[in-house]
Amino acid sequence: MSTADPPRFDGVRCLIMGGGGFLGVHLANALADQGAVVRAFGRTPADPRELSDRVQWKNGRFEDPVAVAEAVRGQEIVFHLLSSSVPGSPGQRPAFDLETNVLGTLRFLDICNDAAVRKIVFASSGGTVYGQADSHPIPETAPTYPISAYGVGKLAIEKYLSLYHHLYGLEYLALRIANAYGPGQSILKRQGVVAAMLDRALAGKPLEIWGDGEVVRDFVHIDDVISAFLWAVTYDGPHRVMNVGSGVGLSINQVASDIEAIAGTAELARTYRAGRAADVPINILDISLVTRETPWRPRRGWLDGLQGTARWMTARRHASL
Template structure:
């Protein structure tokens, strides 16, 4: 069999760079596509610079690949509510055009990184299984669900194979927290710089954290999966409150954080922990890195690279 050829859309970002690295080391031919310079260059991975809204650039990136990893979203969970129409135009319409392209270029499979933290909305059935209804309360979550739905439509109408990874909060090296995304690097930077940390609400909100190496392991497993399940949660298997996470950083930095409590944001769900039983059963995957080990490595990287 020929070597598999993949393109990673959004390959220059935090998840994308790690994913390209893992795929490349596994022997896959990898092309990486993104708007900004990649966080780290990977020898042997072809880098293609371009904007997701530029159809010709996307066509050039996708052409010749059997598998497309789609990691691009135009906004972050924190900013999407302020850019509603723009997020629809860029993330949703951009993806519809991408899917049309995938059909016409003969792509075999698309793997989409969705958001386990936002698509379920306010739901007490923790840990959340993939069978729970989607009920987002944020623009970001809504547009992720819309893209998931379009993937199902394209599969039914055009036979385009798809798998959806509903990812919790990934953390680890290369996540620098500069894009208003990622509690761990943002909080660590502020503690190091003696800046206060903005906490929306009382800090009891529970979130699910996944170490980056476990996430890339998960995404690589989807490359060979061809079973009937289409949607998989990818989480760390346990919940941590915001205050617990900050405490874990303080311990490792040996320095106290200064907290600035702000009003809760109406689009934040109170609690989110993902069930990962399906991925365990179908993909033989589970997160190998404990929260303590992952935090050790992450804070070490952050202290050396911030």
């Protein structure tokens, strides 16, 4: 079996917390394609047109323990993708992040443990948990000094997952994901720089860049992220935390130039805004652990993935006319 042949999950009951978001919709559809019995939980699907009719949708709020317990009941594998904040949120509110994401997850873990869930796969953040790393690419063993409430919350959840594994034997794997991009990503979320820039480029509008554009990020296509989640279910080795990225860094200015070329626009004006306190200068993930421990490899090249995303956005623009 190769990365072109993801594992099958025939009849396996899978729950996706946050199933209506960018990552959740892609994951739900992929699991259904691989034979799983999929339930997706959230407030509303970001785009109901994108969610397969083979996925059972459960409407609810993460803060409602009754709704969460009902969603978890009978599930074997649970994917925890929910977060009430994003890395670049202005005016960070650490107490809010703690109450909604961390304490909410603790209640959720109690529910999963009581329901005898077989495994939890958690969407952590490779872009924020390390903070300003001393060297790149960053391995999982690097020190973690996040500089955003979002990153602190993700790291705290990883630690609580480890505690629940130690105390109760609850199995888990945390995937520290780089900057995911691809079809279906919202242009409104502050972490979706590729989607936001592509949308503006296709409309012939100036590109907005935070800081001087020399910030370097690791961009990984959504197809590769989803593949990593599928392999995470079957992984039974000793590691509990793995990076998922491309292993390659691109400056935001380079991203802007590539988007201009793919969108077929003349060189667009660029509006440079003040840098954000939560942005580290460089973030590139070392993916040698996940490629050594699982059959997973990143398969979508940057320009190929960018072209596919542009085609999807163009088709959606035409469909809405």
